[in-house]
Amino acid sequence: MIRFFCLAVAVFFSGSVVAQQVKVPSRMEFAGIKLRIMDDAREEIQKDVDALTASPKYFEIKAERARTYFPIIERIFKEEKLPDDFKYLCLQESALIADAVSTSNAVGFWQFKDFSAVEVGMRVDKVVDERMNIVSASRGAARYLHNNNQHFDNWLHALQAYQMGAGGAMKALPPGQEGAKSMTVSKKTYWYVKKYLAHKIAFENSVSQPGQIQVSEYYNVGGKSLKEVANETGVTEEELADYNKWLKKGKIPTDKKYAVIIPKGNLNLDIVASSETPKEEVKEKKQIEYTFDEPGVFPKIDDEVEARAGKIVDINGLPGIIAGRSDRIPALAQKADIPLRKFLKYNDLGIDGILIPGQVYYMKSKRGKAKAYYHVAQPGETLWSISQKFGIKLKKLKTKNRIREDINIKAGRVLWLRYIRPASVAIEYKESEIIQPIVEKKEPEVIEQPVDKKAEIDEVPIETEAESDSSAAEVIEELPAKEEEEEVQQDDSTVNIAGEVIEEIDEEMEDVAVDANLIKKMHEVKLGETYYAISKIHDVAVLDLLDWNDLKISDKLSIGQKLVVYTTEEAQGPIVKTVEKQSENSYHTVKPGETLYQIARLYNVSVQEIMKWNEKEDFNIKEGERLKIEE
Incomplete structure (x- = not known):
């Protein structure tokens, strides 16, 4: 009750300050550039400032969000050497709503499209969307703005390029303003720049004090669920989920350092502080580079690597550990610091398997396809050894080559590594590409994985949608495997020998982008x-x-x-999807996953207007709820 009263008082007094109209100055500074604002531009900017401050209640909601997140943004911008003024751009882009989505599918705090986010180092997939992580997204925004400024050496122009792209800005902006220390803002200045200035003017005097809700970053989270993090930090799981919408499902991956946002309160701050710079054991690594310039190129592990038993290496873009002569599977899994069950799964092994000295064993799941397209089997190779060398799952290798069981592969056979071999393409052999081993001295005994000695008649046809249609493409390319999902979900591909309906080849195929249509x-x-x-x-x-x-x-x-x-x-x-504004007092039914921000963009209205029309006190909406949209 006391906290509610304090917040109400804060809203009242903030509102009374805003009620005294914020005036647009004729001169101001942005990112070290002195700006002279002409009268025609001042009039436009003033209208935007008035709109932003018209409702004390909604203005305070935005300002409070800024007080919560600005300390993190300010620190990151300082680290990235980006002018602090750019923090107001986040208010303009998303109103600091984590899961804001635009009509053009830009997402998150800084409104990145998926490919732009990937370009500046963010992860965007079914498990994680860092566009909704204030730490990752703010660092990505800083890098994106720096990249833009390389073209202009002018932060105001870099700001314009944030909305229209560097190429578009270079065409629209006049040359000769590189490194300018003073500039003029007029009616001709790009609307996005003037809109930004309105946000800076409206909010800069209202966000300097600490927020009612403060947040901290917690980094000791790899491999944990939000529930586990909640138990460690003393906050509720629901509250934690509300501040970490970037984690879509499952546990937090371990592929990189992620920041979980923790709202302060009953939080043990010593725990948070101890996670800021986690002390991780540094394992020795040696990069093994495979070349895949031509189909059929065979990767080799050199003698130096074979001698480094127990060492951690990078192979096919995945971490692996080298087996020694005396190693056994449980002991090697322990050295790799992963559970035995996962070690066996990642390497297509049984608990009674025998390790091969010098062989690399994976510490993460192999992929559904290799980087190479084909490989010509060499003397002594097995399906398993080929799957290990190319980092492709054994089951996927067999599926791509229409093989039902483990068989003895004949030297010279061409194996498909990236696509499924079409039924119309016969098995191919290239005797000329067999490389006979050169024996200079007695080699240590190589123990191959046990196989069922079946004849090649064990191969069976595998139907696909593409192959059942004569007009379809010849091959189907699979999407990359999602490693985190595969750790939890087993590969359940099935083949119906009698030619009945075939189930999906693997879990990745549910997202396949290439089909018969x-x-x-x-x-x-x-x-x-x-x-x-x-x-x-x-x-x-x-x-x-x-x-x-x-x-x-x-x-x-x-x-x-x-x-x-x-x-x-x-x-x-380009196909442009448009939504016409409906007739007066129409209604919108909330769809799964929609936010007020999305709906506002859909009808070209503001979030505040929707809240006012529907007498809403907060941003919460439910699936199936009918919202009134006025003309």
Whole structure:
């Protein structure tokens, strides 16, 4: 009751301050640049300031959110050497709502699209969306703004480029203002810049004091659930989930350092402080580089690595540990510091398996496809040894080659590593690519994994949707495996020998982007085209475009480069989805996962207006709720 009273008093007094109209000055400073604001621009900015401060109640809600999150943003911007003034941009972009989503599918505090977020180092997938993590997203925003400023050496222009992209800003902005220390803001100044100045003017005198709710970062979280973190820190799981919407499901991954946001209160601050700089054991690593420049290139582990038993290495982009002559599976799993069950699963082993000296064993799940497209089997190789060397799951390797059981692979056989071999393509052998081993001295005995000695007639046809349609593409490319999901969910691929209905090949296929209804096309890159521009031309996702072509967002495009694109029909250009505002006093039914911010963007109204029309006291909405939308 006391806390509620204090908050009410704060709202009252803040409101009385805001009620005295905030005036737009004729001169102000932004990021070290002195700005002269012309009368025509002042009039426009004043209208925005008046709109932002019109409701003391809603103004205070935003200001309170800024008081909560600004300390974190300020610290990160200081570390990234970004001007502190940019913190007000977050109010403009999302009103500091973690799960805000725009009509163009920009998400989170700083309104990043998925490919832009990936480009500045954020993780965006089914498990984690760092766009909704104030720490990760703010650091990403700082890097994005720095990247823009490399083109302009002018923070005001970098601000404009945040909304329209560096390429668009370079076309729109006049040259000769690099490094400017004073500038003029007029009616011709880009609207986004003036909107930002309105937010800075409206809020800068109301967010300096500490917030009613303060938050801290907690880093000792890898491999833990929010429930476990809640128990450690003394807050409720529900409260923790509300501040950490970036974790979509499961436990917090261990692939990088994540910050869980903890609201202070009954929190043991000693626990939080101790997690700021976790002391992690540094394990010796040696990078093993495999080359995949041509189909059939066989990766080799050199003698130096084979001699380093028990050492941790990177192989195929995954961590692994090298087995020694005296190692046994339980002991090696313990050395790798992972549970025995996971060690066996990651390496397709049974508990009674025998380790091969010098062989690398994975400490994380292998992938559903390899980086190479094909491999020619060499003398003495088994399906298991090939799956280990290329970092592909044994079951996936067999599926791609239509093999039902472990069989003795004949030297020279071409194995498919990235796609499923079509039923119409016969098994191929390349005797000319067999490399006979050179024996210079007696080699240590190599113990192969036990196999069922079946003839090659054990191969069976595997139907896919693409192959049942004669007009479909020849092959189906799988999406990359999600390692965290695979740790929990077993691979349940099944094959029906009698030709009955086949279940899904694996859990990743539920998200497969290439199916029988899609048409494979080639796109030739033209001057000035970007991944984003190409995705809009064909109405596909940027991340799908990258996956189909085995590219990273950082890879540069070249004129004339051919890209594979799968579409439902010939796209004529960007497809823009629009929502017309409905008639007076229409209603919107809340769909699963929708937020007030999304709905406001949908109808081109403000969150405050929706709250006013529906007499709402907070931002909470429920699935199926009917919201009034006035004309």
